[in-house]
Amino acid sequence: xxxxxxxxxxxxxxxxxxxxTALELTDAYLAEIEKRDPEIHAxxxxxxxxxxxxxxAADERIAKGDVKPLTGIPIAVKDNIxxxxxxxSSASKMLENYRASxxxxxxxxxxxxxxxxxxxxxxxxxxxxxxxxxxAFGPTKNPIDTARVPGGTSGGSSAAVAGNxxxxxxxxxxxxxxxxxxxxxxxxxxKTTYGTVSRFGLMAAASSLDxxxxxxxNTEDARIMREAIAGYDANDSTSxxxxxxxxxxxxxxVIGVPRALLEKGVDPDVLAAFEKTLTDLxxxxxxxxxxxxxxxxxxxxxxxxxxxxxxxxxxxxxxxxRYGLSVPAEDISSVYEKSRGQGFGPEVRxxxxxxxxxxxxxxxxxxxxxxxxxxALIRSDLExxxxxxxxxxxxxxxxxxxxxxxxxxxxxxxxxxxxxVPVNLAGVPALSVPSGSVxxxxxxxxxxxxxxxxxxxxDALLMIGADVEKAA
Amino acid sequence: xxxxxxxxxxxxxKLEVSADExxxxxxxxxxxxxxxxxxxxxxxEAGHKSPVHRNxxxxxxxxxxxGLHTRTLLDAAPAQKDDQVAVKQVISK
Numbered sequence: 099x100x101x102x103x104x105x106x107x108x109x110x111x112x113x114x115x116x117x118x119t120a121l122e123l124t125d126a127y128l129a130e131i132e133k134r135d136p137e138i139h140a141x142x143x144x145x146x147x148x149x150x151x152x153x154x155a156a157d158e159r160i161a162k163g164d165v166k167p168l169t170g171i172p173i174a175v176k177d178n179i180x181x182x183x184x185x186x187s188s189a190s191k192m193l194e195n196y197r198a199s200x201x202x203x204x205x206x207x208x209x210x211x212x213x214x215x216x217x218x219x220x221x222x223x224x225x226x227x228x229x230x231x232x233x234a235f236g237p238t239k240n241p242i243d244t245a246r247v248p249g250g251t252s253g254g255s256s257a258a259v260a261g262n263x264x265x266x267x268x269x270x271x272x273x274x275x276x277x278x279x280x281x282x283x284x285x286x287x288x289k290t291t292y293g294t295v296s297r298f299g300l301m302a303a304a305s306s307l308d309x310x311x312x313x314x315x316n317t318e319d320a321r322i323m324r325e326a327i328a329g330y331d332a333n334d335s336t337s338x339x340x341x342x343x344x345x346x347x348x349x350x351x352v353i354g355v356p357r358a359l360l361e362k363g364v365d366p367d368v369l370a371a372f373e374k375t376l377t378d379l380x381x382x383x384x385x386x387x388x389x390x391x392x393x394x395x396x397x398x399x400x401x402x403x404x405x406x407x408x409x410x411x412x413x414x415x416x417x418x419x420r421y422g423l424s425v426p427a428e429d430i431s432s433v434y435e436k437s438r439g440q441g442f443g444p445e446v447r448x449x450x451x452x453x454x455x456x457x458x459x460x461x462x463x464x465x466x467x468x469x470x471x472x473x474a475l476i477r478s479d480l481e482x483x484x485x486x487x488x489x490x491x492x493x494x495x496x497x498x499x500x501x502x503x504x505x506x507x508x509x510x511x512x513x514x515x516x517x518x519v520p521v522n523l524a525g526v527p528a529l530s531v532p533s534g535s536v537x538x539x540x541x542x543x544x545x546x547x548x549x550x551x552x553x554x555x556x557d558a559l560l561m562i563g564a565d566v567e568k569a570a
Numbered sequence: 571x572x573x574x575x576x577x578x579x580x581x582x583x584k585l586e587v588s589a590d591e592x593x594x595x596x597x598x599x600x601x602x603x604x605x606x607x608x609x610x611x612x613x614x615e616a617g618h619k620s621p622v623h624r625n626x627x628x629x630x631x632x633x634x635x636x637g638l639h640t641r642t643l644l645d646a647a648p649a650q651k652d653d654q655v656a657v658k659q660v661i662s663k
Contacts, residue, residue, distance in 0.1 A: 199642045335625040399606040410583065417584070419657055424648030430658045431584070439586025447585060451576065451595065452602055454583040464610060465603075471614035508598055509605050 099123065101130060101262040106171055106319040109265060113160055113170045120160065120170030123265075124153035124214050127172045131216070131263050139238045140248075140258040142177055143185065144217035152214045159212050167322045169212035174264035176255050177218040178225055179310065180299040181205050188301050189233035190223045192422045192441030202299020203334070204268060204310050204327045211326055216264050219254030223443045225272055225303040226409065227251050228511055229500070230279070232445045237502055240283060243541040246499040249279030255313045256283040266323055267313045272303050273401055274494075274518025276311045277530035281494035281546020284532045286563070287313050288320045291553050292525030293338035295324075296331035304408035305336070307401075307522040317531060317563040324556060349558055353379060353549075354389035354487035363516065364496040371534030371545040372493045378533075378569035379491075379562075389483050389490065393475040394520050400476065401519040402512055403456050403469035409446075410453025416441060448508060477524040484552035489562055492517040494530040494546030498538060517548055527551050529559040531566045574599050 099118055112118055128146055135141055149172065156170035175181065178188045180198035182205075187193040201209065208215075222232035230238040230253025238253045240246040241261035248257040252269030255276075259267050260283035269276040271289040280287025288311045295310045302308065312323030331337045355376065360369065376386050418424035418437025425436035442450070456465035483490060495514055505511045521528040533547035547566055551559040576595045580587045587595065640653070649656040 196646070199639070199646060332628050335627055337626075339626075393612070396609050396612055399609045402602065402606050403609070414584075418648065419655060420643075421646035421648070427658065430660050433658050434584040435586040438584055439588075442585070444591070447587065447591075448595065448598060448602070450583050450585060451579045451599055454579050455574065455599070455603065456606075458579075458582070465606070468609055468612075468614065469606075472609050472612050475612070475614055509601055512602075512605070 099126060101126060104265060105315045106168070106266055106322050109171060110167060114165060119153075120156040120214065121150060121153040123170065124149050124172050124216070127216055127264060134261055135263055137239065137244060138241055138257050138261050138263065139236060140219055140254045140261060140263050141174070141217040142187065142189065142220050142235055142254070145184070145215060149214050149216050152212075156212045156214060166211040168208060168326055170214065172214040172216050172265050173208070174216050174219045174255055174258040174267040175205070176252050176267070176269050177221050178270060178301040178303075179205065179268055180301075181215065184218070186218065186301070188224045189221045189235055190441065190443065190446070191234045192416050194234070194423070196422055198299075200299060203296035203331045205299065207327055207329070219252070219258055219267060221254055222251035222445070224301065224409070224413065224446050225251040225270055225275055225308075226445050226449055228274070228278060228514055229505070230254060231502065232443060234443050239502070240499050242284060242543060243499070243539070245539070246501050246543070247282065249282035249495070249499060251275040251279070252313060253279045256280050256285055256287065259283070259285045259313050259315060266315070266319055268310060268327070269313045270300055270303075270308055270310050271522065272307045273405060273522050274515050276313060277494050277518050277528060277546065277548060278515070280313050280530045281532070281544065281548075282499040284544030285313055285315060286317055286320050286532070287311065287530045288324060288556070288559075289521060289528045290324060290328065290556060291338075291527045292522075293336050294328045294554070296329070296334040296337050298331055298333035302412040304405045305412060306408060307405065309522075317529070317560045317567060320529070321560050349488050349561065351383055352385045352387060352487045353562070354387055354483055354490045356391045356394060356490060356492065357388045358390065359394060359492065359516070363513065364493060365498065365536070367536035368493050368496060368498060368545055371536060372491075372547065375533040375547045375566060375569070376491065379565065382565045382569060384562075384565075386491075387487065389487060391479045391483060391490075393472065393479045396472050397476055397520040397523060398512060398516055400469045400472045400523060401515065402452075403465050404473065404523070406449040406453035407457050407466050408453070410450045410457065413442070413446065413450055445508070473523050476520055480520070480524045480526060480550070481552070484555075488551070488558050489555070490550040492548045492550070494518065494548040498536050498543040498545060521550055526553055527556045527559060529563045531563040533566050533570045574603065
């Protein structure tokens, strides 16, 4: 078997036709991980023994014909998603030794299907960052060019799929954390409609923005993974009941491009690859039209108020008392301060402080409440746009993968999220599909093409995404 | 630009920050706030409208058996004593 060519759907056929067993497939991935991961560092922990046991169980199911789409499929899981009895650290010293006391709903669903869990993947600590350099356990490297970052925050998951160290992976997306690393590593990433995939058992970063989603080799696999993990869950108070999930309407084959957003700050080679994809879509029968989204220019500012505000609130639970790192001290206040001071890394501390400021009495109206009001305008801009177009296209990231250590200024790092954050603010779905590349230092770095859809528009996005794949 | 007392913020956030880091943060945090302050020019009312998304709570019914998760949750705590989470002194002398 050639791991670089394998997809979930082709592996499914081969497993069912007994061309290879789930155990052979799992062993092939474990061997590749052993060979390549010391350099890539996609994984924080590999579960060799349990993965082989799960593979044997999957082979028994396949022999009995009790097969689901993911039975015997080896996947990787981002380190902020809980698997009962396993360490889940969010790549933080704070949770270095924390063992999950229950399964996340997405994990329960994957276990029911008989998927195989290869290990937990590296990420930016508590899903804050954009390069996986903020991991407390060292960065992940981009398999396409190991001098460069894989993107983030789900950088380990994207690098695992791109580097043939897993057939698919779960990531989470708060402001682009599935799509941007997928773009940087040349794989497909889907951020689902807010409320369609349960957040139960996902460590909360910014609760009004977080969604779990798949990172895969192609759009067909993304569809399979999404179907496996989506669904109403009473354990998530923001989970959408099935009856409010309206199906996508018929495709008009019209794509909108917010030209004004592309005018500055986009790398010329990235822009050229983007234009080439638009041309390919026109050839495939799509109408591509310019659209106006006047309030989207404020997305980054809104995001970098809402995100720290919610992060500072959510991360208040890490206090050295109930679980996680606890630094001994004289009184309880010092236990809090020392545990949090030593457990959290620099970017997490920055966000907590910014969040504390924007929520503080005297400033909350000017920052947090104002950001919420502008967020409503951004959402309304997108809703209006979808009255005329099926999807909105942008590059996933304005720049290709940068070199490790190249960006040290936080504001410069935040600016790279310009095209991904509006999606989370509006709660809509978006897909990043590899399309074209840019040449840097003799390497062809992948470029991601982002398609943003209306609420519950995932099927349409995956259909258009498949046309992008065909043309690429 | 707004004057920020980072040391006071750190105290509010219950976060111990070293003197070196404090000096760095005193430069970075005003830069981040300067960047996000641009939204103040947008004409949008920062009212208290009910958000589009809201929590939908489960019925407060069918509780699980008492004590079912007690041991698991206690075992996650860094310190415990007599089946309780142990904490340091709360009121200072």
